[in-house]
Amino acid sequence: MRSATIKDVAERAGVSLKTVSRVINNEPSVHPRTRAKVQREIDALGYQPDPSARSLRSTRAYAIGLVYDNPNAHYVINLQHGVLAACRANGFGLQIHPCDSSSPKLADELRELAQRSRLAGLVLAPPMSEQPALIDALSQAQVPFIRIISARKDPQDGHPCVYVDDRDAAYAITEHLIQLGHQRIGFLWGGREHRSSLERYQGYEDALKDYGIALDRKLIVPGDYTFDDGFRGARKLLALKERPSAIFGSNDEIAAGVLAAAHSDGLNVPYELSIAGFEDSPFSKQSWPALTTARQATEEIARHAAQRLIGDLQRAANGEPLVSRNEGFSPELVVRGSTAPRHTAPSGRGAGGRRKPAT
Template identity: 45%
Template structure:
């Protein structure tokens, strides 16, 4: 059987079983290592025919640049960190997908760091992560993004960062992506009032999360602006989890006088309401209307499909990562990702 040769050079690549290195690419292409480096980093100082030949060779041998090695060579890192403390797995997955959308073909790679913001030493843990990885930049995802002390630490280290927040803050050093959670919750309240609901309950996320505070305030204020209200007994704080949604719904649906509608701070808790409603013989939406928040894949998989506030999580991650890898350190305007209500089958006028 004839030996396989390189289409770019006619030279047979080494078949040692080891990944090709930048030195291998340079040798096989008949160019200098510096030229290969320039091609990897999209330098304009390379002739078009040389670039095409080297890129064809890299594709043929499956060569991919090592971001850590590139960082050493160029005295800067090609790693973007994502720091998060969030109990909702789907939210984190969607955020990562968005960041990866932005980093694709950029030469940057994503590394993640989960943390517990309730732990007294978590900021030191983030500091070690940033310094050990020599990160180019950091995406701060709720709830970690809500901690000004964490943002201040990154600023002291001279590390660029973006903060994804449910509302604006006065932080001149930060590049902010504001998700306007209050507005999304207000739209949910307006929709229920338009349907004719007046006996409405609210299952919130943890009060330590700024997103939960914003969603609660937006919903309650929108009701009040149109003459409605939610009694304190109808507001149950839960934990953004399915189990906590079940526990909250059991309290709200146990008595004879039940609410005709429940707004939940996320879709996971709304799924918990579905479980309790089914167990108690209540029909959604005939006996009980339900609205969630996030518009995660779960919303369309429930039956009946869940009306939910879409907050464009993947787009948010993409924007935050794009801001980090954009050239230059000049301040950038605050980015906004506006939520909106996606109406499905879980609501109708009260009986």
């Protein structure tokens, strides 16, 4: 069977093609009863507007771009699903654009992308969304965008965003470990170009300070948001003479790497080493034991970001005021089997629970 067309919708609703187009584009000039009638026929026929064709017929663009640079495949997939859901709900197309966030020509690349592909706007994921020079360049070029950023509160800097309070969630994870009796808690960084890494470290440091625990720099290891860096960082921490009884990885991939290192070292998790991650990705649920983490609704965050961008584009086209308040999200602590009260080694065992060699 052939797909329904805009002409089919117009004929069944008894209206003009222009009226159907106005309903699809959510223009305010359509009477509510007419809008409802047209929408019923759209739903009945299963009509899906073609964003490319709409853009060619109109001076307006009906597609947006998702721009990202992140080694975490699960994060990227959730981003795509969230943005795509908003696009489908509003009859917009989506173009995925991975890029190098460190490129000195990134601003030119994104301007050309928006112009060449006739994109109405861009959803910027970290770390591009947190680069002031890039944001200023896109603003000057009048390329509409929405940012997904890590921040404790609305930055109110004049640029639209959806922000995630990574600091408070990391504080909650560290506090959870402290309340289990852990004093020596290792911390594995994610990529320093991501503001989320700094915010998560800040939450870790603030929790230690509030509980009167001295910060030990030997327990802090730089790295990136990858399994391999989690494994390497954990091996470094576990080789310390006074090794940690708990390790907090800046995301679940890192924490899964820590778990692999612990297993390879013969440690019983969580009784000899507690491990926590961040994001609540499949790594956290599929690991054994399952990882304590912070549930970050990446797909929902991305959907809200894309919806905000599309809504602002539609309001601008209709001459309506834009949304001025930015929306915030707070990841929530999820306690699973990878954390437990600090294990006190019985007689004959050394730090971390390993049996001392016979003399």
